Amino acid sequence: MPILNLIKNMRQLKKSEQLDAGQIRVLQKERFGDLLKHVLGNSKFYKSFYQEHGITIDKVGEVTLQDLPTINKKIMMEHYDDFVCDPALKREDLEKFISDPSNRSKKYRGSYQVIHTSGSSGTIGLFVYGANDWDMLRALVLTRVSKTKISLFKKTKLAYIGATDGHFAGISLVRGAPRLLMDLLPLSVNSPLGEICQKINEFQPGALSGYASGVYLLAGEQIKGNINIRPKRVMCAADPLTAKMRETIRQAFAIEPINFYAASESIGLAAECDISQGFHLFDDWHCFEIVDDDLKPVKPGEPGKLLLTNLYNYTQPLIRYRLDDEIILADKPCECGCPFPLIESIAGRQEEFLWFEKGDGTKEYIHPLVIVEFVVPGLEKLQVVQTQRNKLLMRVIIHGNKEDALSAIRRRMTEILEGKGLENVVNFEVEVADEIPIDSRTGKFKLIIPYDG
Ligand SMILES: [Zn+2]
Numbered sequence: 001m002p003i004l005n006l007i008k009n010m011r012q013l014k015k016s017e018q019l020d021a022g023q024i025r026v027l028q029k030e031r032f033g034d035l036l037k038h039v040l041g042n043s044k045f046y047k048s049f050y051q052e053h054g055i056t057i058d059k060v061g062e063v064t065l066q067d068l069p070t071i072n073k074k075i076m077m078e079h080y081d082d083f084v085c086d087p088a089l090k091r092e093d094l095e096k097f098i099s100d101p102s103n104r105s106k107k108y109r110g111s112y113q114v115i116h117t118s119g120s121s122g123t124i125g126l127f128v129y130g131a132n133d134w135d136m137l138r139a140l141v142l143t144r145v146s147k148t149k150i151s152l153f154k155k156t157k158l159a160y161i162g163a164t165d166g167h168f169a170g171i172s173l174v175r176g177a178p179r180l181l182m183d184l185l186p187l188s189v190n191s192p193l194g195e196i197c198q199k200i201n202e203f204q205p206g207a208l209s210g211y212a213s214g215v216y217l218l219a220g221e222q223i224k225g226n227i228n229i230r231p232k233r234v235m236c237a238a239d240p241l242t243a244k245m246r247e248t249i250r251q252a253f254a255i256e257p258i259n260f261y262a263a264s265e266s267i268g269l270a271a272e273c274d275i276s277q278g279f280h281l282f283d284d285w286h287c288f289e290i291v292d293d294d295l296k297p298v299k300p301g302e303p304g305k306l307l308l309t310n311l312y313n314y315t316q317p318l319i320r321y322r323l324d325d326e327i328i329l330a331d332k333p334c335e336c337g338c339p340f341p342l343i344e345s346i347a348g349r350q351e352e353f354l355w356f357e358k359g360d361g362t363k364e365y366i367h368p369l370v371i372v373e374f375v376v377p378g379l380e381k382l383q384v385v386q387t388q389r390n391k392l393l394m395r396v397i398i399h400g401n402k403e404d405a406l407s408a409i410r411r412r413m414t415e416i417l418e419g420k421g422l423e424n425v426v427n428f429e430v431e432v433a434d435e436i437p438i439d440s441r442t443g444k445f446k447l448i449i450p451y452d453g
Helices: 002-016 021-042 043-052 056-063 071-078 089-097 130-142 169-175 193-203 212-224 243-253 369-370 402-419
Strands: 113-117 125-127 156-162 183-188 208-213 235-236 258-265 267-273 279-281 286-291 302-308 321-329 342-347 353-356 361-365 377-387 391-398 427-432
Touching: 002 130, 021 043, 021 056, 071 125, 071 321, 089 113, 089 125, 089 377, 113 169, 125 130, 130 169, 156 169, 156 193, 169 183, 169 208, 169 258, 169 267, 183 193, 193 212, 208 212, 212 235, 212 243, 212 369, 235 243, 243 369, 286 321, 342 402, 377 402, 391 402, 402 427
Parallel strands: 156 183, 156 208, 208 235, 235 258, 391 427
Antiparallel strands: 113 125, 258 267, 267 279, 279 342, 286 302, 302 321, 321 342, 353 361, 377 391
């Protein structure tokens, strides 16, 4: 029975939380060795790729993660049929499967969970989880993010708000919630607001999850009196949870939202600590390397890019996969006493940094978090598009007094540019919009669109 497998995984994950950081490291190393053996035996791609680097199955015991070459989405997709460890999976068939809308809530051949993504690079990515992999992932999220108590007698009522019309990571994960433990209400961010409000009011969720922007929208409706719900746990992922959103959610539901770090490559990478600011990386089932452009590990407190190794997906294993998310490791262990490393921040994708060129040819950037935290009165929603190297277009949705809001936006942006010495380098325009569309390929809203030239 799949539910028993899930419960077994959940118990094992709970047990790992009692270990210390050193014991987690031992567990991680064992799991890495097992995975390496598995790919050398089952993936044509990994076998020949590693062989080129002198790594063969008889050397598994001596090989460390750092001895292996890195991969990325492009390499994985180019070699897809040889890359996966299951001969039943073919890229062409999978692409056909996901492009048929009648398959949206279905598993491929009844057992494989297929996730697709594109990301700002535009490279389509397919990620397949086999039944066991998916059980481990679900257990990870249930244990450490939604913190579901195993009870077959009282179901948790979970409402999810996000893009629901595709094989996106978020909706696939909540659809995978075991029905014995949970009742689910999926809500599409693209549905009329009145319909969303009516459904969620009737449902009365005990837990609420979804895109930060979607949860924020519901918090606004609660404050206006259009809905009246009392979730005991609120979880956000996918798009940035800004300071303003967090405050509104807290005010609406009298609860602190938990931010959750997920990617199609693993939909359970880390979750925000209940006590401190920052996220705990689940490094018992992943290896996280935070590196500079030359793949050298960076020091805690310094930003680096994430190289991910997913230790539970045996169907489409990712080893030293460049995720390109910008991460800063905290320089002290967390006060909560949990064994998992703490990260101070995840600053979106590397592409989301805005780079400018000064008169003397040197480069300067604006950190995405500065845009994420762009809060001024009257500003409802923002998108920053870099239309030329030194030119920004700010698309804004505003409410209240238009002139006041616009001058506040201009003041704040000028302040940011002055902080970087860019006030005479970068020009910006503010454009008032009624709506800012989500990216149709990813189903996600894009806050920053950098110059592509
Ligand atoms: Zn903590």
